[in-house]
Amino acid sequence: MNEHSGHRNRLKQRFMRAGRGGLSEHELLELLLFYAIPRRDVKPIAKLLLNRFGSLAAVLSADREQLLLTDGIGENSTLLIKLISTIAVELMTKPLHSGSCLAEREKLQQYLTMKCRGQESMQLLLLDQKSCLLDVLCFEGGMKNVEVFSRDMLLKVLACRGARQVIIAHNHLNNNPSPSKTDIQTTVRLKYLFGSVGITLLDHYIITPDHCVSIMKTP
Numbered sequence: 001m002n003e004h005s006g007h008r009n010r011l012k013q014r015f016m017r018a019g020r021g022g023l024s025e026h027e028l029l030e031l032l033l034f035y036a037i038p039r040r041d042v043k044p045i046a047k048l049l050l051n052r053f054g055s056l057a058a059v060l061s062a063d064r065e066q067l068l069l070t071d072g073i074g075e076n077s078t079l080l081i082k083l084i085s086t087i088a089v090e091l092m093t094k095p096l097h098s099g100s101c102l103a104e105r106e107k108l109q110q111y112l113t114m115k116c117r118g119q120e121s122m123q124l125l126l127l128d129q130k131s132c133l134l135d136v137l138c139f140e141g142g143m144k145n146v147e148v149f150s151r152d153m154l155l156k157v158l159a160c161r162g163a164r165q166v167i168i169a170h171n172h173l174n175n176n177p178s179p180s181k182t183d184i185q186t187t188v189r190l191k192y193l194f195g196s197v198g199i200t201l202l203d204h205y206i207i208t209p210d211h212c213v214s215i216m217k218t219p
Helices: 003-022 025-033 043-053 056-061 064-068 075-096 105-115 142-159 181-195
Strands: 121-127 133-140 165-171 200-207 212-214
Touching: 003 025, 025 043, 025 056, 025 075, 043 056, 056 075, 064 075, 105 165, 121 142, 133 142, 142 181, 165 181, 181 200
Parallel strands: 165 200
Antiparallel strands: 121 133, 121 165, 200 212
């Protein structure tokens, strides 16, 4: 048994005994990378990923192109990381799918943080009068494409029977949750657009790996 095999076995046993609480973030990432990189010391790669992205959550939510730019990370590692991220999002958001009430702010922010991961996008949560979730619409490219798909957006909202309220969320990949001038101006336009057909824009959130900030409630 070589040095790397011994380290891998010890780390696996620690996880089996203590679970999440027994390992640091870089050790959890190491453990994951064992299964994509079988014959190499992955500790430096795990630490490099954490230094670059800032946290384990940010590594898991990074897009494919960003991950591949990291030394030591190839297609197999990227696939495994994105697979784990996708499964985690599914497990976290499944209890909050259609029919769930999103009136509670904490529950709503948890849902948005999990949904708005990876590539830049904008999510529209369609709710009925009682704030129960009816559907979620996703538009790639985030706020910069709002003018392009605003008509399509409105038609899809109107096609959702019973939709009376909308919550918007979009992500900032740079981890800065501060709204830009464009974010604020677009929020005003969308509030007017939805209001013209009897739909209330409840809020607009900016999502980063570490923040969930309301534009409409920002002083």
